[in-house]
Amino acid sequence: MNTTRHEEFREYVAARGPALLRHAMQLTSDRAEAEDLLQAALAKTYLAWDRINDRAAVDGYVRRAMANTQISWWRRRKLEIYPTDELPDQPIDDHTRRSELHDAxxxxxxxxxxxxxxxxxxxxxxxxxxxxxxxxxxxxxxxxxxxxxxxxxxxxxxxxxxxxxxxxxxxxx
Known part of the structure:
Protein backbone atom coordinates (compact mmCIF):
# COMPACT_ATOMS: atom_id res chain seq x y z
CA MET A 1 0.00 0.00 0.00
CA ASN A 2 1.28 3.44 -0.91
CA THR A 3 1.73 5.33 2.38
CA THR A 4 1.40 8.73 0.70
CA ARG A 5 -1.86 7.71 -0.96
CA HIS A 6 -3.19 6.30 2.29
CA GLU A 7 -2.26 9.40 4.31
CA GLU A 8 -3.61 11.78 1.69
CA PHE A 9 -6.94 9.93 1.65
CA ARG A 10 -7.05 9.83 5.45
CA GLU A 11 -6.49 13.61 5.61
CA TYR A 12 -9.24 14.16 3.05
CA VAL A 13 -11.72 12.06 5.04
CA ALA A 14 -10.79 13.79 8.31
CA ALA A 15 -11.27 17.23 6.74
CA ARG A 16 -14.40 16.59 4.66
CA GLY A 17 -16.06 13.69 6.50
CA PRO A 18 -18.58 15.73 8.53
CA ALA A 19 -19.77 17.73 5.51
CA LEU A 20 -20.05 14.55 3.43
CA LEU A 21 -22.01 12.87 6.22
CA ARG A 22 -24.49 15.76 6.20
CA HIS A 23 -24.90 15.26 2.45
CA ALA A 24 -25.49 11.54 3.03
CA MET A 25 -28.09 12.44 5.68
CA GLN A 26 -29.92 14.52 3.10
CA LEU A 27 -29.98 11.53 0.75
CA THR A 28 -31.12 8.96 3.33
CA SER A 29 -32.86 10.84 6.19
CA ASP A 30 -31.44 8.22 8.55
CA ARG A 31 -28.17 8.52 10.49
CA ALA A 32 -27.23 4.82 10.33
CA GLU A 33 -28.02 4.57 6.61
CA ALA A 34 -26.12 7.81 5.98
CA GLU A 35 -23.04 6.43 7.71
CA ASP A 36 -23.27 3.21 5.67
CA LEU A 37 -23.76 5.19 2.46
CA LEU A 38 -20.79 7.44 3.16
CA GLN A 39 -18.63 4.44 4.04
CA ALA A 40 -19.53 2.72 0.77
CA ALA A 41 -18.84 5.88 -1.26
CA LEU A 42 -15.51 6.46 0.50
CA ALA A 43 -14.50 2.86 -0.21
CA LYS A 44 -15.20 3.41 -3.91
CA THR A 45 -13.33 6.71 -3.80
CA TYR A 46 -10.32 5.11 -2.15
CA LEU A 47 -10.15 2.50 -4.89
CA ALA A 48 -10.26 5.25 -7.54
CA TRP A 49 -7.97 7.66 -5.62
CA ASP A 50 -5.04 7.33 -8.04
CA ARG A 51 -7.33 8.01 -11.04
CA ILE A 52 -8.71 11.26 -9.59
CA ASN A 53 -6.25 13.81 -10.95
CA ASP A 54 -8.05 16.95 -9.78
CA ARG A 55 -8.13 16.82 -5.97
CA ALA A 56 -10.54 19.76 -5.96
CA ALA A 57 -13.09 17.47 -7.64
CA VAL A 58 -12.98 14.74 -4.97
CA ASP A 59 -16.09 16.05 -3.17
CA GLY A 60 -18.04 15.81 -6.41
CA TYR A 61 -16.75 12.28 -6.99
CA VAL A 62 -17.80 11.19 -3.47
CA ARG A 63 -21.21 12.86 -3.78
CA ARG A 64 -21.81 11.17 -7.15
CA ALA A 65 -20.75 7.82 -5.64
CA MET A 66 -23.21 8.38 -2.76
CA ALA A 67 -26.03 9.23 -5.17
CA ASN A 68 -25.35 6.20 -7.36
CA THR A 69 -25.05 3.89 -4.36
CA GLN A 70 -28.25 5.27 -2.81
CA ILE A 71 -30.12 4.69 -6.07
CA SER A 72 -28.81 1.10 -6.25
CA TRP A 73 -29.83 0.45 -2.65
CA TRP A 74 -33.25 2.01 -3.24
CA ARG A 75 -33.84 -0.17 -6.30
CA ARG A 76 -32.76 -3.28 -4.42
CA ARG A 77 -35.05 -2.47 -1.47
CA LYS A 78 -37.91 -1.69 -3.82
CA LEU A 79 -37.71 -5.25 -5.12
CA GLU A 80 -37.65 -6.63 -1.56
CA ILE A 81 -40.78 -4.79 -0.36
CA TYR A 82 -44.04 -6.65 -0.71
CA PRO A 83 -47.57 -5.47 0.10
CA THR A 84 -49.15 -6.92 3.22
CA ASP A 85 -52.49 -6.79 5.03
CA GLU A 86 -50.78 -6.08 8.36
CA LEU A 87 -49.30 -2.70 9.17
CA PRO A 88 -46.05 -2.61 11.14
CA ASP A 89 -46.07 -1.16 14.66
CA GLN A 90 -43.39 1.40 13.84
CA PRO A 91 -43.77 5.10 14.55
CA ILE A 92 -44.49 7.17 11.48
CA ASP A 93 -41.99 9.89 10.65
CA ASP A 94 -43.62 13.30 10.29
CA HIS A 95 -42.06 14.42 7.00
CA THR A 96 -44.43 17.40 6.84
CA ARG A 97 -43.10 18.86 10.11
CA ARG A 98 -39.51 18.32 9.00
CA SER A 99 -40.26 19.99 5.67
CA GLU A 100 -41.88 22.97 7.41
CA LEU A 101 -38.82 23.37 9.65
CA HIS A 102 -36.51 23.17 6.65
CA ASP A 103 -38.55 25.79 4.78
CA ALA A 104 -38.62 28.12 7.81
Whole structure:
Protein backbone atom coordinates (compact mmCIF):
# COMPACT_ATOMS: atom_id res chain seq x y z
CA MET A 1 0.00 0.00 0.00
CA ASN A 2 1.28 3.44 -0.91
CA THR A 3 1.73 5.33 2.38
CA THR A 4 1.40 8.73 0.70
CA ARG A 5 -1.86 7.71 -0.96
CA HIS A 6 -3.19 6.30 2.29
CA GLU A 7 -2.26 9.40 4.31
CA GLU A 8 -3.61 11.78 1.69
CA PHE A 9 -6.94 9.93 1.65
CA ARG A 10 -7.05 9.83 5.45
CA GLU A 11 -6.49 13.61 5.61
CA TYR A 12 -9.24 14.16 3.05
CA VAL A 13 -11.72 12.06 5.04
CA ALA A 14 -10.79 13.79 8.31
CA ALA A 15 -11.27 17.23 6.74
CA ARG A 16 -14.40 16.59 4.66
CA GLY A 17 -16.06 13.69 6.50
CA PRO A 18 -18.58 15.73 8.53
CA ALA A 19 -19.77 17.73 5.51
CA LEU A 20 -20.05 14.55 3.43
CA LEU A 21 -22.01 12.87 6.22
CA ARG A 22 -24.49 15.76 6.20
CA HIS A 23 -24.90 15.26 2.45
CA ALA A 24 -25.49 11.54 3.03
CA MET A 25 -28.09 12.44 5.68
CA GLN A 26 -29.92 14.52 3.10
CA LEU A 27 -29.98 11.53 0.75
CA THR A 28 -31.12 8.96 3.33
CA SER A 29 -32.86 10.84 6.19
CA ASP A 30 -31.44 8.22 8.55
CA ARG A 31 -28.17 8.52 10.49
CA ALA A 32 -27.23 4.82 10.33
CA GLU A 33 -28.02 4.57 6.61
CA ALA A 34 -26.12 7.81 5.98
CA GLU A 35 -23.04 6.43 7.71
CA ASP A 36 -23.27 3.21 5.67
CA LEU A 37 -23.76 5.19 2.46
CA LEU A 38 -20.79 7.44 3.16
CA GLN A 39 -18.63 4.44 4.04
CA ALA A 40 -19.53 2.72 0.77
CA ALA A 41 -18.84 5.88 -1.26
CA LEU A 42 -15.51 6.46 0.50
CA ALA A 43 -14.50 2.86 -0.21
CA LYS A 44 -15.20 3.41 -3.91
CA THR A 45 -13.33 6.71 -3.80
CA TYR A 46 -10.32 5.11 -2.15
CA LEU A 47 -10.15 2.50 -4.89
CA ALA A 48 -10.26 5.25 -7.54
CA TRP A 49 -7.97 7.66 -5.62
CA ASP A 50 -5.04 7.33 -8.04
CA ARG A 51 -7.33 8.01 -11.04
CA ILE A 52 -8.71 11.26 -9.59
CA ASN A 53 -6.25 13.81 -10.95
CA ASP A 54 -8.05 16.95 -9.78
CA ARG A 55 -8.13 16.82 -5.97
CA ALA A 56 -10.54 19.76 -5.96
CA ALA A 57 -13.09 17.47 -7.64
CA VAL A 58 -12.98 14.74 -4.97
CA ASP A 59 -16.09 16.05 -3.17
CA GLY A 60 -18.04 15.81 -6.41
CA TYR A 61 -16.75 12.28 -6.99
CA VAL A 62 -17.80 11.19 -3.47
CA ARG A 63 -21.21 12.86 -3.78
CA ARG A 64 -21.81 11.17 -7.15
CA ALA A 65 -20.75 7.82 -5.64
CA MET A 66 -23.21 8.38 -2.76
CA ALA A 67 -26.03 9.23 -5.17
CA ASN A 68 -25.35 6.20 -7.36
CA THR A 69 -25.05 3.89 -4.36
CA GLN A 70 -28.25 5.27 -2.81
CA ILE A 71 -30.12 4.69 -6.07
CA SER A 72 -28.81 1.10 -6.25
CA TRP A 73 -29.83 0.45 -2.65
CA TRP A 74 -33.25 2.01 -3.24
CA ARG A 75 -33.84 -0.17 -6.30
CA ARG A 76 -32.76 -3.28 -4.42
CA ARG A 77 -35.05 -2.47 -1.47
CA LYS A 78 -37.91 -1.69 -3.82
CA LEU A 79 -37.71 -5.25 -5.12
CA GLU A 80 -37.65 -6.63 -1.56
CA ILE A 81 -40.78 -4.79 -0.36
CA TYR A 82 -44.04 -6.65 -0.71
CA PRO A 83 -47.57 -5.47 0.10
CA THR A 84 -49.15 -6.92 3.22
CA ASP A 85 -52.49 -6.79 5.03
CA GLU A 86 -50.78 -6.08 8.36
CA LEU A 87 -49.30 -2.70 9.17
CA PRO A 88 -46.05 -2.61 11.14
CA ASP A 89 -46.07 -1.16 14.66
CA GLN A 90 -43.39 1.40 13.84
CA PRO A 91 -43.77 5.10 14.55
CA ILE A 92 -44.49 7.17 11.48
CA ASP A 93 -41.99 9.89 10.65
CA ASP A 94 -43.62 13.30 10.29
CA HIS A 95 -42.06 14.42 7.00
CA THR A 96 -44.43 17.40 6.84
CA ARG A 97 -43.10 18.86 10.11
CA ARG A 98 -39.51 18.32 9.00
CA SER A 99 -40.26 19.99 5.67
CA GLU A 100 -41.88 22.97 7.41
CA LEU A 101 -38.82 23.37 9.65
CA HIS A 102 -36.51 23.17 6.65
CA ASP A 103 -38.55 25.79 4.78
CA ALA A 104 -38.62 28.12 7.81
CA UNK A 105 -34.85 27.81 8.21
CA UNK A 106 -34.25 28.39 4.48
CA UNK A 107 -36.37 31.55 4.51
CA UNK A 108 -34.61 32.79 7.65
CA UNK A 109 -31.20 32.13 6.06
CA UNK A 110 -32.26 34.09 2.98
CA UNK A 111 -33.10 37.09 5.18
CA UNK A 112 -29.63 37.20 6.74
CA UNK A 113 -27.09 39.71 5.41
CA UNK A 114 -24.72 38.09 2.92
CA UNK A 115 -21.70 37.93 5.28
CA UNK A 116 -23.72 36.41 8.13
CA UNK A 117 -25.31 33.87 5.79
CA UNK A 118 -21.92 32.91 4.36
CA UNK A 119 -20.39 32.58 7.84
CA UNK A 120 -23.25 30.32 9.01
CA UNK A 121 -23.11 28.21 5.86
CA UNK A 122 -19.34 27.73 6.14
CA UNK A 123 -19.53 26.98 9.87
CA UNK A 124 -22.52 24.64 10.04
CA UNK A 125 -23.03 23.30 6.52
CA UNK A 126 -19.39 22.93 5.50
CA UNK A 127 -18.19 22.34 9.10
CA UNK A 128 -15.23 24.68 8.66
CA UNK A 129 -13.34 25.82 11.77
CA UNK A 130 -13.52 29.50 12.65
CA UNK A 131 -9.89 30.07 11.67
CA UNK A 132 -10.53 28.86 8.10
CA UNK A 133 -13.70 30.94 7.85
CA UNK A 134 -11.72 33.99 8.97
CA UNK A 135 -9.20 33.31 6.22
CA UNK A 136 -11.90 32.88 3.56
CA UNK A 137 -13.75 36.05 4.63
CA UNK A 138 -10.57 38.04 5.21
CA UNK A 139 -11.50 38.94 8.81
CA UNK A 140 -10.31 38.03 12.29
CA UNK A 141 -11.45 34.93 14.18
CA UNK A 142 -13.20 37.20 16.70
CA UNK A 143 -15.19 38.79 13.88
CA UNK A 144 -16.20 35.35 12.65
CA UNK A 145 -17.36 34.37 16.15
CA UNK A 146 -19.43 37.52 16.61
CA UNK A 147 -20.85 37.33 13.08
CA UNK A 148 -21.94 33.72 13.54
CA UNK A 149 -23.32 34.48 17.00
CA UNK A 150 -25.40 37.40 15.72
CA UNK A 151 -26.59 35.35 12.76
CA UNK A 152 -27.64 32.44 14.96
CA UNK A 153 -29.52 34.78 17.32
CA UNK A 154 -31.33 36.26 14.32
CA UNK A 155 -32.16 32.77 13.02
CA UNK A 156 -33.59 31.80 16.41
CA UNK A 157 -35.74 34.93 16.45
CA UNK A 158 -36.83 34.69 12.79
CA UNK A 159 -37.79 31.03 12.90
CA UNK A 160 -39.49 31.24 16.28
CA UNK A 161 -38.03 27.83 16.99
CA UNK A 162 -35.43 28.81 19.55
CA UNK A 163 -33.76 25.96 21.33
CA UNK A 164 -36.25 23.35 20.08
CA UNK A 165 -34.89 23.24 16.55
CA UNK A 166 -32.15 20.60 16.10
CA UNK A 167 -30.59 22.43 13.15
CA UNK A 168 -29.80 25.53 15.21
CA UNK A 169 -27.24 25.08 18.00
CA UNK A 170 -28.51 26.31 21.39
CA UNK A 171 -27.47 29.74 22.56
CA UNK A 172 -24.65 29.71 25.08
CA UNK A 173 -25.58 31.09 28.52
Missing amino acids: LSRALDRLPARQRLAVMLRYYEDMPESEIAEVLGVSVGTVKSTVSRAMAKLRDDTGLGRDFPGIPPQRP
